[in-house]
Every structure is written in C-alpha cells, then in structure tokens.
Amino acid sequence: MAKEKIIRTLAKDTVRKIGEKVKLQGWADTIRDHGKITFIDLRDRSAIVQCVGSKLPKITKESVVEIIGKVVNRPEKLVNKDLSTGTVEIKIDSLKVLSPAKEIPLPLDGDGLEIEESVRLKYRYLDLRRGRMNKNLRLRSKTTQFIRNWLTARDFVEIETPILTKTTPEGARDFIVPSRLQPGKFYALPQSPQQYKQLLMVAGFERYFQIARCFRDEDPRADRAYGEFTQLDLEMSFVKQEEILFLTEKLFTELVKEIFPHKKITKSPWPRISHKDAMKKYGVDKPDLRKNKKDKDELAFAWIVDFPLFVKQTKDDFFHGAGAKYAPSHHMFTAPHPDDIGLLDKAPMKVRGLQHDMVLNGHEVGGGSIRIHQPKIQNKIFELIGFTEKQKKQFEHMLTAFSYGVPPHGGIAPGIDRLLMVILGEPSLREVMAFPMTAGGSTAVMDAPSNPAKEQLKELGIKISKK
Amino acid sequence: MAKEKIIRTLAKDTVRKIGEKVKLQGWADTIRDHGKITFIDLRDRSAIVQCVGSKLPKITKESVVEIIGKVVNRPEKLVNKDLSTGTVEIKIDSLKVLSPAKEIPLPLDGDGLEIEESVRLKYRYLDLRRGRMNKNLRLRSKTTQFIRNWLTARDFVEIETPILTKTTPEGARDFIVPSRLQPGKFYALPQSPQQYKQLLMVAGFERYFQIARCFRDEDPRADRAYGEFTQLDLEMSFVKQEEILFLTEKLFTELVKEIFPHKKITKSPWPRISHKDAMKKYGVDKPDLRKNKKDKDELAFAWIVDFPLFVKQTKDDFFHGAGAKYAPSHHMFTAPHPDDIGLLDKAPMKVRGLQHDMVLNGHEVGGGSIRIHQPKIQNKIFELIGFTEKQKKQFEHMLTAFSYGVPPHGGIAPGIDRLLMVILGEPSLREVMAFPMTAGGSTAVMDAPSNPAKEQLKELGIKISKK
Numbered sequence: 001m002a003k004e005k006i007i008r009t010l011a012k013d014t015v016r017k018i019g020e021k022v023k024l025q026g027w028a029d030t031i032r033d034h035g036k037i038t039f040i041d042l043r044d045r046s047a048i049v050q051c052v053g054s055k056l057p058k059i060t061k062e063s064v065v066e067i068i069g070k071v072v073n074r075p076e077k078l079v080n081k082d083l084s085t086g087t088v089e090i091k092i093d094s095l096k097v098l099s100p101a102k103e104i105p106l107p108l109d110g111d112g113l114e115i116e117e118s119v120r121l122k123y124r125y126l127d128l129r130r131g132r133m134n135k136n137l138r139l140r141s142k143t144t145q146f147i148r149n150w151l152t153a154r155d156f157v158e159i160e161t162p163i164l165t166k167t168t169p170e171g172a173r174d175f176i177v178p179s180r181l182q183p184g185k186f187y188a189l190p191q192s193p194q195q196y197k198q199l200l201m202v203a204g205f206e207r208y209f210q211i212a213r214c215f216r217d218e219d220p221r222a223d224r225a226y227g228e229f230t231q232l233d234l235e236m237s238f239v240k241q242e243e244i245l246f247l248t249e250k251l252f253t254e255l256v257k258e259i260f261p262h263k264k265i266t267k268s269p270w271p272r273i274s275h276k277d278a279m280k281k282y283g284v285d286k287p288d289l290r291k292n293k294k295d296k297d298e299l300a301f302a303w304i305v306d307f308p309l310f311v312k313q314t315k316d317d318f319f320h321g322a323g324a325k326y327a328p329s330h331h332m333f334t335a336p337h338p339d340d341i342g343l344l345d346k347a348p349m350k351v352r353g354l355q356h357d358m359v360l361n362g363h364e365v366g367g368g369s370i371r372i373h374q375p376k377i378q379n380k381i382f383e384l385i386g387f388t389e390k391q392k393k394q395f396e397h398m399l400t401a402f403s404y405g406v407p408p409h410g411g412i413a414p415g416i417d418r419l420l421m422v423i424l425g426e427p428s429l430r431e432v433m434a435f436p437m438t439a440g441g442s443t444a445v446m447d448a449p450s451n452p453a454k455e456q457l458k459e460l461g462i463k464i465s466k467k
Numbered sequence: 468m469a470k471e472k473i474i475r476t477l478a479k480d481t482v483r484k485i486g487e488k489v490k491l492q493g494w495a496d497t498i499r500d501h502g503k504i505t506f507i508d509l510r511d512r513s514a515i516v517q518c519v520g521s522k523l524p525k526i527t528k529e530s531v532v533e534i535i536g537k538v539v540n541r542p543e544k545l546v547n548k549d550l551s552t553g554t555v556e557i558k559i560d561s562l563k564v565l566s567p568a569k570e571i572p573l574p575l576d577g578d579g580l581e582i583e584e585s586v587r588l589k590y591r592y593l594d595l596r597r598g599r600m601n602k603n604l605r606l607r608s609k610t611t612q613f614i615r616n617w618l619t620a621r622d623f624v625e626i627e628t629p630i631l632t633k634t635t636p637e638g639a640r641d642f643i644v645p646s647r648l649q650p651g652k653f654y655a656l657p658q659s660p661q662q663y664k665q666l667l668m669v670a671g672f673e674r675y676f677q678i679a680r681c682f683r684d685e686d687p688r689a690d691r692a693y694g695e696f697t698q699l700d701l702e703m704s705f706v707k708q709e710e711i712l713f714l715t716e717k718l719f720t721e722l723v724k725e726i727f728p729h730k731k732i733t734k735s736p737w738p739r740i741s742h743k744d745a746m747k748k749y750g751v752d753k754p755d756l757r758k759n760k761k762d763k764d765e766l767a768f769a770w771i772v773d774f775p776l777f778v779k780q781t782k783d784d785f786f787h788g789a790g791a792k793y794a795p796s797h798h799m800f801t802a803p804h805p806d807d808i809g810l811l812d813k814a815p816m817k818v819r820g821l822q823h824d825m826v827l828n829g830h831e832v833g834g835g836s837i838r839i840h841q842p843k844i845q846n847k848i849f850e851l852i853g854f855t856e857k858q859k860k861q862f863e864h865m866l867t868a869f870s871y872g873v874p875p876h877g878g879i880a881p882g883i884d885r886l887l888m889v890i891l892g893e894p895s896l897r898e899v900m901a902f903p904m905t906a907g908g909s910t911a912v913m914d915a916p917s918n919p920a921k922e923q924l925k926e927l928g929i930k931i932s933k934k
Contacts, residue, residue, distance in 0.1 A: 026671075028872075044673065045622070064873060125666040128667070141626065158611065159607075162695065163680055164915070184931045189644070203601075204595070227629075238492045397912050434663075440648055443631065446632055450653065451652060451653075452643055463930045
C-alpha cells in the first residue's frame with residue numbers, strides 16, 4: 001500500500017478536523033494504559049489532545065512521538081471541559097517514537113515551586129516544559145514585542161550598544177573581560193547603556209530605546225538576579241520630566257490592557273509621591289499601594305519624585321571616591337532640580353534631583369531622570385562625589401561630547417524581569433527567565449563558570465593568583 | 468507681555484503650518500550670514516528647515532538651538548526641491564542657544580568614507596549625525612522590527628539566553644570573564660546561542676528566535692567585526708531542511724520588499740546550488756550571482772547546500788582535538804545526510820551534512836543546519852573530531868538533555884550586521900553599527916579596554932603575567 005502523505009496538524013486545530021486523518025507530533029504528556037486500550041495525551045506547542053489506540057508500542061512519558069489517526073467527536077458525557085480540544089479525540093492508526101524519554105527527574109505538573117531550585121535549573125530544559133514556565137516565557141516575548149511596536153510607532157529607534165566596553169565607577173561592581181589584543185587590559189560588561197544612550201542623544205536620534213542586557217556583579221536578592229538582567233532602556237531629547245512620566249505611564253497602561261487583560265490597575269493616572277512624603281507616610285521609597293494585597297490581579301503603579309540628589313557615601317559604593325561625603329542617590333548624570341542649583345555649594349544634601357522611580361506593588365520596577373547636559377554642572381557633581389582628576393578623566397569623553405551641541409535629555413529604564421515578576425506574581429526573577437544563574441553565580445544547565453584552558457590564560461596574559 | 472506657550476513642532480511638520488507660529492528645537496546644520504540677514508538650516512530628527520532672521524545672537528554650526536518663528540511660504544523661485552520642507556521657511560522671532568558647539572573635528576556632510584576611521588570612531592556621536600549613518604541605523608531598527616513581527620505572527624517566541632555562560636570548544640576563540648564568586652573559574656561569552664536554542668527545542672517551544680549578540684575573539688575582516696556581532700538566531704522543531712529554507716527565503720524576500728523597496732532580487736525562488744557545483748562552477752562556496760555587479764540595487768540571494776560534513780582539521784581550529792583529522796565544516800551539531808550515515812565509519816570526508824548557507828552578492832550572510840538529535844550519532848561525531856573523554860564531558864548536558872525526548876530540529880542564523888552591510892552596499896560592517904570596535908579591539912568613543920583597578924583583580928583572584 002502506498003503511504004499517503006499527511007502534513008502535520010497542531011493539536012489545537014484538531015477540533016476543526018472532525019472525520020479527517022491527521023498527523024500529530026509532540027510529547028507524550030500522560031499515558032494511561034488500560035490493558036486493551038491506551039490513552040495518550042499528546043502535547044505540542046499549541047495544546048494537548050487525547051489520542052486512543054490499542055496494541056501500541058511501549059512508550060514512556062515525555063517521549064517525542066508521531067501519531068497518525070482520525071479525529072472523532074467524543075461522546076457528550078466524555079467531553080473534557082478543561083482541555084481546549086476536550087470535545088475530540090484521535091483514534092490512533094499508527095504511532096512512531098521519534099525520541100524516547102528516560103524517567104524524568106522532576107515532576108512537570110504543578111507549578112514546581114516546591115522543587116529544589118538547583119534541580120529545576122540543572123534540568124531547565126525540562127522545567128521549561130511546565131505549563132507555568134512556558135506561559136511566562138511566551139508572555140515575556142509578547143511583552144517585549146508590544147513595547148517595541150509601541151515605541152517604534154512613536155518615532156523611537158532601537159539601537160544596539162556594545163557589550164564589550166569600558167569599566168567605569170558607576171555604582172555597582174563590573175564584570176571584566178581580559179583583552180587578547182591588548183594584554184593586561186580589560187573590557188567591562190555594561191552595568192547599563194547609560195553613557196551610550198546619552199551619546200545617542202548627542203548624535204541627534206532624539207528618541208532611542210533598546211531592550212538591553214545589563215551586567216552587575218552584585219550579590220543577588222529575590223528581586224535582583226545575579227549576573228545579568230534585561231531592561232527597557234529609553235532616552236528622549238528636548239523633554240521635561242513630565243513628558244517622560246506621561247509616555248511611560250501610557251506605554252505600561254496600554255501594555256497591561258493588551259497583554260494582561262485580567263489585571264486591574266489600582267489608580268489612573270498613577271499617583272505621584274515625593275520621596276519625602278513616601279518616607280514620612282510609608283517609611284519606604286517604594287510603597288505598596290494596593291487596596292487589597294491578597295488580590296493577585298491588582299497592579300498599583302506609582303511615581304516617586306523629588307529624590308535628594310545625594311545620599312551619604314558608604315564603603316559599598318563603587319565610586320572609588322570613598323573619602324568624600326556624597327554619593328549620587330540615582331547616578332552621577334542625574335540633573336539637579338533647577339531651583340536647587342544654588343544649594344550645590346552650600347548644602348548639597350538638600351538638593352533635589354530630577355529623578356523618577358516607577359514603583360509597582362512595593363517594588364521599584366524602573367528608574368530614570370533628566371540628565372545633566374551642562375559640562376560645568378557635571379564637573380561640579382564629579383567634585384562633590386570626590387573624584388580625583390584621574391577618575392574624572394574616565395568620563396572625559398562625555399564632557400567632550402557635551403561640548404559639540406547636546407540637547408537637554410532624559411529617560412527611564414524599567415527592568416523587564418522585575419516588571420514581569422511583579423505582574424505575574426512570581427516569587428523570584430528566575431521564574432520569568434529562561435536560563436537564570438543560581439545565587440552562587442552558576443549558569444543553569446551548563447557547568448559555568450568553569451576552569452579555563454592554560455593556553456587561554458596564556459594568550460590573555462593573565463594568571464590565577466595563589467590563595 | 469505674557470509669554471505664549473508654544474509646543475514644539477518637528478521640522479517636517481512645518482509645511483502643514485503655514486502662517487502659524489512654531490517652536491523648533493534642533494541643531495544648526497548650516498549657517499549663512501549675509502550681514503543684514505542670517506539663514507540657519509535647522510535640523511531635527513524629522514527633517515531640515517530653513518530659518519531666516521536678523522540681529523541674531525552669534526551661533527556656531529552644530530549648536531543646539533530653539534527657534535520661535537512664523538512659517539511662511541517661500542516665493543516660487545526660491546523653492547528648494549532637495550528639501551522635504553523646501554516650500555517654506557521660518558521667519559525667526561527669537562533664537563535661544565540651548566547648547567553651544569565648539570568647532571566640529573570632522574566634516575559631517577558627505578558620506579565620510581574618506582575620513583580616517585579612528586577619527587570617526589573617536590567622535591562616533593558626531594559621525595552618527597551624518598545623514599548616511601543616521602539612515603543606516605534607522606533602517607537597521609526597521610529591519611529587526613520587521614523580522615520580529617514577521618516571526619511572532621508565525622508562532623515564534625523570542626527568548627533571551629545567557630551572555631555569561633560556559634566556555635566550549637566550538638570553533639572560534641572565546642572571550643572569558645573571571646568569576647568573583649568562584650575565583651579561578653571563568654564564564655565565556657557565547658559564540659552563538661547554539662546550545663541554548665537546541666535546549667529550547669528540548670523544552671518544547673518548537674519555534675524560537677532571538678536577535679542575539681554573539682562574541683568571537685577572532686581577527687577582524689571587512690565583513691567580520693572584531694569582538695561582537697548580532698545574528699537572527701532561529702530554530703524550529705519537526706522540520707525538514709526544506710521548510711527552514713522556505714521560511715527564511717519568504718522572510719527575507721518580504722523584508723526586502725517592505726524595508727528596501729528600491730532593491731531588486733535577481734532570482735526568485737533563490738537558486739539552490741550544491742557545494743560541489745558551486746566550487747566547480749565558481750571556485751567559491753559563496754558565489755556572487757548578480758547579473759550586473761555595478762548595479763547597486765541588485766540583490767542576488769542563493770542557497771548553498773550539500774556541504775561536506777567534515778573538513779580537514781587545522782591548528783587554527785579551536786576544537787582542541789588537533790590530533791584528529793576531521794573538523795566540522797559547519798559545527799559539531801550538524802546532522803549527517805541520512806543517506807550517508809553508513810559512510811561515517813568508512814569514509815567520513817565523503818559524508819554530506821544537512822547544512823545550508825545563505826549567500827548574498829558573494830557574501831555568506833547566514834548558515835544553519837538540521838541538527839543531530841540522536842545521542843549515539845552525536846557521540847560518533849565527537850569521536851571523529853578527536854574529543855577526549857574530558858572534552859566530551861563538556862557537552863554531557865546536551866547528550867543528557869537528548870535522552871528526555873528531543874524533537875528533530877534545525878535552524879539558521881543570518882548575520883544582521885553583514886546582511887545590512889551587503890543590502891546597503893556599505894564597504895564595512897562598521898557602517899551599520901552604532902559603536903563598533905576598531906580592528907585593534909578598541910571600543911568606539913570609550914577608552915576600552917583599559918587598565919583594571921588593583922582591587923578588581925584581587926577580588927577576582929587573578930594577576931597580570933609579566934612579559
């Protein structure tokens with residue numbers, strides 16, 4: 001008998017193919033062997049569909065199979081309302097195992113949060129088969145796509161900036177990369193594209209964004225991933241702070257409506273609270289303004305403004321000016337409030353900065369500011385931080401750039417991981433990342449970091465120190 | 468007199484505001500001082516518009532200015548057909564310098580290709596004001612956005628994979644990053660997300676893509692950037708090679724039509740040429756099939772298929788199996804042609820791989836393959852490359868993953884920089900990148916790589932070797 005050529009049908013489409021012969025390819029989600037007949041729930045990217053047959057080859061759960069069979073309606077009383085394909089089943093003509101599965105080392109039903117995380121990360125490629133994780137990553141893709149379309153429709157240009165760049169004392173610890181072509185020297189991975197986005201304003205793009213990877217060698221917390229994270233990096237020229245807040249608020253309000261339609265935003269427009277009032281009323285600068293903290297679908301956004309420009313500098317600040325009193329409360333490019341310029345000399349701790357923090361359900365999900373665009377004021381800030389001439393020199397390119405016509409500019413950088421974690425009500429950032437690192441800095445699945453080959457170190461001109 | 472509040476108008480919109488008072492903000496593109504009256508061409512992100520006034524404050528070229536004035540029609544004979552706003556001009560009421568510009572250190576009119584590249588890269592933020600560079604980056608943003616929308620409309624999910632990952636002997640030299648939390652160990656920056664995308668197929672996503680940053684410490688060529696580059700990384704499950712070629716061809720054909728409408732594709736469907744025929748007929752595996760090589764708007768795409776699976780291994784291969792005879796001609800995950808499996812033992816050099824190269828105007832702009840999904844065959848390939856047991860162990864996670872139900876899968880990875888370079892007819896990749904590195908591995912604008920602080924090295928447990 002000549003084999004008929006049947007093209008693949010997705011599980012979700014079977015409901016529209018009653019009476020037809022279909023080919024399905026996917027994973028054996030569950031197998032119920034009733035002796036004479038066997039039920040296999042076949043899962044593909046679109047849905048799960050029940051298949052039924054007899055005298056099937058022995059298969060194991062999670063094996064990859066190809067099933068050819070006929071789509072039939074289920075009897076009324078056997079309809080499964082929990083499945084999108086619950087009205088049909090497939091009468092199996094033939095079943096082929098494309099790739100057998102050994103016993104799966106962790107349960108894949110349920111949300112998986114009770115499983116030891118190291119096991120979930122070691123087998124992340126299995127953990128991602130979990131419905132919740134699959135959904136989270138799909139929503140993440142939809143979220144970044146929505147943001148990109150929304151911004152490009154408003155004249156923003158997405159521009160990629162370098163990952164191999166310069167080490168600068170910007171507030172956190174850098175990851176550094178030894179250079180082979182210039183032995184003894186190192187690149188740094190960017191803590192954010194902060195300087196590049198400001199340079200793009202000097203270049204005249206006026207409206208820039210990037211879904212950008214950022215790197216910080218900081219100890220992790222529940223809402224801070226170790227190593228790398230992703231932010232929507234956004235910058236605009238010729239704007240007042242008000243316009244940045246308005247645009248950002250509109251973007252995320254429309255995003256929630258479109259991608260998370262069952263979520264309710266507590267208050268629109270978002271409340272704006274001065275840093276002083278937030279500290280007085282709530283004791284924190286990222287208050288949780290939900291009306292009902294048990295409501296998983298409530299999103300309470302807020303803006304915190306009028307931050308002090310400086311905080312006291314501590315040894316943990318990586319400004320290397322640790323002798324000086326003042327550390328930027330946001331970062332050293334944030335503009336002082338124009339009404340407070342006079343206080344820079346007399347009472348720096350009283351100067352407000354044009355900083356804005358975006359807060360959601362008690363988490364800081366984004367921060368930004370109007371930037372300094374006058375070289376003189378930038379220099380003044382460097383001095384208050386306590387930069388030596390040598391340290392200032394590290395930012396000379398910024399001051400030089402600002403001498404060739406720089407527009408007033410500002411921006412914001414909401415964290416994509418953190419925002420999604422809060423919107424989805426997940427307990428950790430790692431629940432919205434495909435292959436996150438452990439708290440100890442090991443990469444999921446891969447055995448990284450690992451020992452380098454001797455030749456690699458030799459080429460780079462570096463040695464590992466003896467302990 | 469109370470100041471009236473006028474909101475900003477973009478230069479391009481002035482043509483629709485005849486008789487109105489407008490506020491413009493932008494750069495003084497050219498200044499022609501005729502004594503009694505002065506002409507200023509103001510440039511913003513949208514266009515250039517001529518402004519004219521008298522008794523203006525002294526300004527310099529490329530300063531950032533704010534002009535308030537009335538839009539008037541130009542007399543018929545003074546219409547400038549080269550400008551989109553050439554029918555109007557602005558009668559200046561007031562002009563304010565927002566940020567003065569010193570003398571610009573490189574000419575910004577013209578394509579800039581005659582200028583010493585180190586100067587262009589040092590002042591990249593000025594070089595990007597150049598019409599050509601500005602246009603290139605805008606087209607790049609449009610290109611990636613088109614690709615993303617096209618793929619997400621077809622069920623693809625964009626998933627971000629780690630930048631801090633494992634060093635693996637994959638064919639080129641890795642950049643490595645010392646770990647502070649695990650001193651003496653190193654992360655590697657990914658040469659591509661190859662392993663992650665295959666793991667995402669094991670995870671059941673079936674259709675993945677990412678506009679991904681890749682890192683290779685390889686000496687640069689005109690069509691290979693030093694350090695980092697960007698590729699469209701794409702992978703599909705349950706596909707034959709034919710389906711990957713068909714999808715990719717459709718994507719880029721529609722992309723050219725939409726984003727580069729004045730470009731003409733020489734032949735559709737794209738010619739498919741076996742590696743053997745290409746070498747015989749053209750002497751290269753990336754033939755230039757343009758009918759007229761002087762036509763700047765001709766795009767001759769082609770597919771090269773049926774590559775040999777192996778090439779002779781050389782000392783330049785970073786497979787660390789340098790004693791063995793065989794190096795993968797594409798990479799070690801490429802599936803052998805099913806008809807040639809029997810030859811793996813007898814005559815490895817005769818085995819064809821299910822590899823496909825995407826060629827455009829004589830450049831390889833993308834490569835991909837159907838992957839091996841049988842652990843046994845993968846092991847066989849590792850042996851032919853000459854991996855020791857220790858080297859094999861570096862890929863144990865892949866073989867383990869493949870034992871839990873892996874779908875047949877394959878993909879492709881077109882280079883975004885190279886594709887744009889060829890489509891736009893640019894002489895170098897750096898003409899389509901915002902802040903590229905020099906051939907010597909120095910980052911544009913920033914002084915990177917640079918000397919690390921002693922404390923940084925101490926924390927990381929590494930030392931710079933004496934020469």
